[in-house]
Amino acid sequence: MSIEKLASNMQQKEAGEDVVVVVGAGIAGLAAALGLHRKGVMCSVLESSPELRASGFAIATWRNALQALDALGVGDKIRKLHLQLQELRVFSSSTGEIVQETDLKMQGKRGPNEMRCVRRDWLLRALEEELPKGTIRYSSKIVAIEEDGNAKILHLADGAILRAKVLIGCDGVNSVVAKWLGLAKPSSSGRLATRGLAHYPDGHVFEPRFQMFVGHGFRAGVIPCNETDVYWFFTWSPSEHDSNGVDQNAAKMKQFVLAKLRSSKIPPEMLEVVERSEMNDVLAAPLRFRPPLSLLLASISKGNVCVAGDALHPMTPDLGQGGCAALEDGVVLARCLGDALLGESPAGGAADSERIEAGLREYARIRRWRSVELVGTAYVVGFVQQSNNAVISFLRDNWLAGVLTRRLLKMADYDCGAL
Incomplete structure (x- = not known):
């Protein structure tokens, strides 16, 4: 043996x-x-x-x-x-207008809802x-x-x-x-996602609110986790123009997301979250x-x-x-x-x-x-x-x-x- x-x-x-x-x-x-x-x-x-x-x-x-x-x-x-998040606001990425506001503590069949970004x-x-x-x-x-x-x-x-x-x-x-x-x-869903976490050592200005932006070819959101950390996500359907190695480099991925957001009606505070955030090792996940x-x-x-x-x-x-x-x-x-x-x-x-x-x-x-x-x-x-x-x-x-x-x-x- x-x-x-x-x-x-x-x-x-x-x-x-x-x-x-x-x-x-x-x-x-x-x-x-x-x-x-x-x-x-x-x-x-x-x-x-x-x-x-x-x-x-x-x-x-x-x-x-x-x-x-x-x-x-x-x-x-x-x-x-x-x-604990208090409200969900859904915005149109094309117009910047609020299309839906929902109380995240509203009563359900089994009691009040509760949501946190963990x-x-x-x-x-x-x-x-x-x-x-x-x-x-x-x-x-x-x-x-x-x-x-x-x-x-x-x-x-x-x-x-x-x-x-x-x-x-x-x-x-x-x-x-x-x-x-x-x-x-x-x-495969034909879509990709990237995510990030922005850290504000002295505290951020975001209310305990889930802000989501839909349409214009992507879906994005900003959610505070606690008093110093803010999470964001961005999902999109890639095209031939998107395959310029953005998923191989954190700086390129960040600029890609910012360019997509700037082409829409996205508030500047969300752009700041992306700009100052850490990127994941997996830059773009199918x-x-x-x-x-x-x-x-x-x-x-x-x-x-x-x-x-x-x-x-x-x-x-x-x-x-x-x-x-x-x-x-x-x-x-x-x-x-x-x-x-x-x-x-x-x-x-x-x-x-x-x-x-x-x-x-x-x-x-x-x-x-x-x-x-x-x-x-x-x-x-x-x-x-x-x-x-x-x-x-x-x-x-x-x-x-x-x-x-x-x-x-x-x-x-x-x-x-x-x-």
Whole structure:
């Protein structure tokens, strides 16, 4: 036997069989891990990066996400660090006029709405801090998955081998676990997005208000996170003229966005936010989504394997629900799987595996229709808001703006339940 093979076998023996292995330490992965920890179920989280990744800077966090964070026990920690937004103002990028004003605290079926723009790095850190030390294993990338009875054998890039009694894929839009399950490859929306975070050490002048600009071929927004940080986003459909290497250079990308905004009726304070902001390592990300019809037929779970977060429902950001849905996934998955693992059952592996499979099927049943609705609605909202078509622009500015805003609030008026 070779030294490499012997070392690999020793790693497998030392690892033993994990009750649960979560792949990916993003929002969904950490939420699922923390939910299982709260339920009393130990798990390991495999993260391919050497540290927590906070790409995207911030996420819109609506009422449904904050309720999920409450279920995980970190809701108040997040609220203390971020402003509650009071109002949504939607502007026409072509005219500069307000086409819709909405109270973001308005009453829904399940109570008043609540929205905050949450720094992604602070959210991930808040979730990580609640997990037992050593739960997350960094620089651990899965390259292959094999079956061994009811267990899954995970081969890592560093040569390590792990056995998993349950495998949860929270490994993003290019998920290895989703591919193993046979889920359809995410489709391109034909749009790109860039984002930034502006820091004002002495405080900014923005009211706790979500300002969004739609039409003229793009969709943009400015949202204060707290007293010193302001988040912005910009989505557009690229043309041949846009491909001049702007996505390879932060300065070029910033000037590209500023040029697009200056060609429209955009207030100078938004231009300043972009000018003084940090740019992400990923300067221009393609917006992809999993077609809703494929989600209706997809195997969200199979045996003791399932997916959550972007591995399940990649969507365009037009509802601000991608991260929110990932938090919902984490709570529902922890509840369903935790109940299955901790429930009483006759002795024997077969009975345990059946309970796990039933728990994951229940999770898939709950999340399937919610995912379909979110992905489909986000795509339609983005198409209408960004369109430069004269007819769509007229309908949007004079009628559809209110309809679209109500859809935003309706999607947030959802309760994933307790652990």
